[in-house]
Amino acid sequence: MMGRQAAARGFSLLELLVAFAIMAMALGMIYRAVGGAVRNVSTVEERQRVFWLVESVLAQVNGVPEQGLSQEGQAQEFQWSLRTAPYSGGLADPSAPRLHEVLMVVAWSDGGEPRQLEFTTLRPQKTAAAPR
Template identity: 45%
Template sequence: MSLRSPRAQRGFSLLEVLVAFAIMALSLAVLYRTSGGSVRAVADAENYERAVRTARSVLALQDGVPESGLFMEGVDGGMRWQMRTAAYPLPPLPGPAVPLHRVDVEVRFGDPEHPRSVVLSSLLPQLRPPPGAPR
């Protein structure tokens, strides 16, 4: 039978356990914050991509612009969009030229406290009035 001295059966002190728990808590907090930021960034990227698709879809709906211009707005899946047009100045060209209009589509998304927006611009031809229509 062997007798062990009390020093040989020594375990962790309360202070060592508290320090270990504090280090573990800090590590978990940093990991949680990092993963939360990554999830937020992915969600932001998905919303941005959806807004760009919405703007492209609105642009694709128009083949041309009437002489008076256009203003349209709507909501698609929680995203508000607006389309505005304005005559685009052309330099003097020899011969007839098709008048162009600048088309801007703005899509707003995100929470009301931190709204974000995407603007796509394009040029579209002016639609010719039907024959016999007053100008």
């Protein structure tokens, strides 16, 4: 009778190995999920900074001159370029302002790997000041 009680009290070596294997797989999946979430957060923060840069540059473009714009610059680790071209899909109404398509490209390096985002919008052409 004592032999049966002693055998029923503990775990077998096989049960312990299976439990450790299950725990290792679960920890590995948790590690991957947390690592992916951290990478995603840094990517979102980086893109948010790019959006702020684009907004600040475009806020300075009140109107596009008739000959268009071509600008380049650098802000922190971001290099940007802005080009405009007349927009051909404008309204047929002659009283409507002419539109220019604005293309802004922002490039940077992310851990040695080049990254780039392109933004396109429309801006009205500057009207000539009326003579006084």
